[in-house]
Amino acid sequence: MRYCTNCLEPDTRPDTEFDGDGVCLPCRYYRTLDQIDWDERRGALEEISDWAKARNVSGYDCIVPVSGGKDSHRQAVYCRDELGLKPLLVSCAYPPEEQTERGADNIANLIELGFDCVYVSPGPETWRRAMTTGFRKYGNIFKSTELPLYASTPKVAIAYHIPLIIYGENPAIAWGGSGGSKDGDASRLKYSNTLGGGDLSWLQDDGFDAGQLYWYNYPSDDELAQAGLRFIYLGYYLPDFLDFVNGEFAVAHGLVCRTGEDADPEQSGNLQVYDALDCDFLAANQMLKAIKFGFGKVSDQCSVAVRWGKLDRDEAIKLLQKYDGKCAPRYIEQFCRYIGISEEEFWAIAERYRNHDVWVRDGNDWRLRNPVG
Numbered sequence: 001m002r003y004c005t006n007c008l009e010p011d012t013r014p015d016t017e018f019d020g021d022g023v024c025l026p027c028r029y030y031r032t033l034d035q036i037d038w039d040e041r042r043g044a045l046e047e048i049s050d051w052a053k054a055r056n057v058s059g060y061d062c063i064v065p066v067s068g069g070k071d072s073h074r075q076a077v078y079c080r081d082e083l084g085l086k087p088l089l090v091s092c093a094y095p096p097e098e099q100t101e102r103g104a105d106n107i108a109n110l111i112e113l114g115f116d117c118v119y120v121s122p123g124p125e126t127w128r129r130a131m132t133t134g135f136r137k138y139g140n141i142f143k144s145t146e147l148p149l150y151a152s153t154p155k156v157a158i159a160y161h162i163p164l165i166i167y168g169e170n171p172a173i174a175w176g177g178s179g180g181s182k183d184g185d186a187s188r189l190k191y192s193n194t195l196g197g198g199d200l201s202w203l204q205d206d207g208f209d210a211g212q213l214y215w216y217n218y219p220s221d222d223e224l225a226q227a228g229l230r231f232i233y234l235g236y237y238l239p240d241f242l243d244f245v246n247g248e249f250a251v252a253h254g255l256v257c258r259t260g261e262d263a264d265p266e267q268s269g270n271l272q273v274y275d276a277l278d279c280d281f282l283a284a285n286q287m288l289k290a291i292k293f294g295f296g297k298v299s300d301q302c303s304v305a306v307r308w309g310k311l312d313r314d315e316a317i318k319l320l321q322k323y324d325g326k327c328a329p330r331y332i333e334q335f336c337r338y339i340g341i342s343e344e345e346f347w348a349i350a351e352r353y354r355n356h357d358v359w360v361r362d363g364n365d366w367r368l369r370n371p372v373g
């Protein structure tokens, strides 16, 4: 395990790209920001908006996929108020056992800012069973739910003849993961690491049929081409589409943040109170990510903060060592209760995914073979 020589990004992230000097892709992108002609990008964004308006046959120029969080608030309001677009919001709703109260309040708040929203609610029993399969087969709680989360948007776009889909940040340049492109084009999103081209065979092998998986089935490349759909990352076109900017914007527009124990990074493994608000299984999934790859959410957040000069590298390393991969037992209990397994079974499955190239036994505990710093 190596780390970016500028931020704290590890090279264990799937599809990460380091250069010969050991600098990660987001840091290299960051260094180009002051050479970017932002007026030109804004012009390109306006051209895309005009393209969509000219193709509006449904009453909507574009779809903004939303969870109701900070990025959703910024995207939806920006598209409407800055670009003059008429967006339809599309939200893939979690079952009540997964959706937090604050998540429900936040999506309600966003809609009350004056938007129309289509909710897609895949059947709860399939959702629960598919989540169980993803956890058992991949040690990933969200392996299955990412499928309807992403596939529902182009499905609604095709059904309603809406020409443009506007996502938030490009994960490749924001986090270093795979986004299929390093620019504003989001059309290759389905080939990202999580979506795997929309492959459903791992669920079909477990007995799920096509009817159960309708909302999990990403439209084929032919269907997308036939619909003439265009996909973009808004974040590529704006100099300040950033976690902390979007967080402040959304809070000013009524976003409810985590409070009390849920806001404690020792328990949530998360430094920001305005991030990941709609589902508390996320803390457990970030812990699982740390078991597999040696880093969790705090590592991601620290790398961004160092890159943007919000934290110096030594301070960031201390935060990472203290909080990365932390997850309070109650989040694990909640997940186990939902999918109907014991905590012993949870840990037995989780430990199957322990990456021994990255972790080594230390008494009753595990430690990273090569911790940052």
Ligand SMILES: [Zn+2]
Pocket: 004, 005, 006, 007, 008, 009, 023, 024, 025, 026, 027, 028, 303
């Ligand atoms: Zn870096």
